[in-house]
Amino acid sequence: MRIANLAGRGVFVLGGEDGDHQAAEIAAVSGGRFGPDLGQIYQNWGRFREWAATLAPDALHTHAFPLNRALLGAPSPAPRQVFAVGLNYRDHVAETGFAVPEQLPPVFTKYVSAFSGPDSTVVLPVGGHVDWEVELVVIVGRELHRADPEQVWPALAGVTAGQDLSERISQFRGPAAQFGLGKSFPGFAPQGPWLVTPDELADRDDLELGCAIDGQEVQKARTGDLLFPVPELLSRLSHTVVLLPGDVIFTGTPAGVGMSREPQRFLQPGETLDSWIEGVGTLRQTFVAGR
Numbered sequence: 001m002r003i004a005n006l007a008g009r010g011v012f013v014l015g016g017e018d019g020d021h022q023a024a025e026i027a028a029v030s031g032g033r034f035g036p037d038l039g040q041i042y043q044n045w046g047r048f049r050e051w052a053a054t055l056a057p058d059a060l061h062t063h064a065f066p067l068n069r070a071l072l073g074a075p076s077p078a079p080r081q082v083f084a085v086g087l088n089y090r091d092h093v094a095e096t097g098f099a100v101p102e103q104l105p106p107v108f109t110k111y112v113s114a115f116s117g118p119d120s121t122v123v124l125p126v127g128g129h130v131d132w133e134v135e136l137v138v139i140v141g142r143e144l145h146r147a148d149p150e151q152v153w154p155a156l157a158g159v160t161a162g163q164d165l166s167e168r169i170s171q172f173r174g175p176a177a178q179f180g181l182g183k184s185f186p187g188f189a190p191q192g193p194w195l196v197t198p199d200e201l202a203d204r205d206d207l208e209l210g211c212a213i214d215g216q217e218v219q220k221a222r223t224g225d226l227l228f229p230v231p232e233l234l235s236r237l238s239h240t241v242v243l244l245p246g247d248v249i250f251t252g253t254p255a256g257v258g259m260s261r262e263p264q265r266f267l268q269p270g271e272t273l274d275s276w277i278e279g280v281g282t283l284r285q286t287f288v289a290g291r
Ligand SMILES: NC(=O)NC(O)C(=O)O
Pocket: 084, 085, 086, 087, 088, 092, 096, 133, 164, 166, 252, 253, 254, 257
């Protein structure tokens, strides 16, 4: 099942990964029981999944209309908590020169005001060094507290693609790093194109992900290489915090970021960044100069 945020309303997505897609309003299909607000859908995720499993295929087609990608927003647009993770792929740890995390990778946030849908124009902060970081993003469907790893996938609503866009000067300026601020300029957390439930994925623990600038590939890896895979990562997080329905977790980026290149390379006005995750879909960001 695929669920999208179409202009703030929850919709089912119909159609293949690359073809033309159609949408069907969850509120219309459910006769007002679920949606249109996506937060309400995540709050009732268990009941929503049970009901959705009983739907006949025709129930969606009766309500279907062409999906306009330009209207898509982040699949969970107003989570109560957003977690992001650094240093979660060995080759990315190596390129940054940090030590390999043992108990838990560094955890920070990306503020919700940085969220956008899958296709967007991003303003580059004046004098900044903006870097790319493609990431698997997971969305919580059921509360997790002190969970064991095997309890994690069944409690997730699904996965989506994300970019942890990062302005490196403000991220590392001052006596202590400012990951949350450096990674939260407007538009720095594009996500989408939709949420895919884990049962739809060929192998939920091993998905290819990557990104390219103006067609030139700069990152390519597999989530099977995560140092703390999704079940382990969320289990460990849940031993400190309570993970709530609708919460968004950026799971870390693989090697290939611009900051670690020789010479360093950052996003420039006029460039386009395409990101993808196998079985999920694509993001497209174009960059313009700030004033
Ligand atoms: N997301 C992620 O992996 N981030 C970093 O480690 C970083 O900012 O380099």
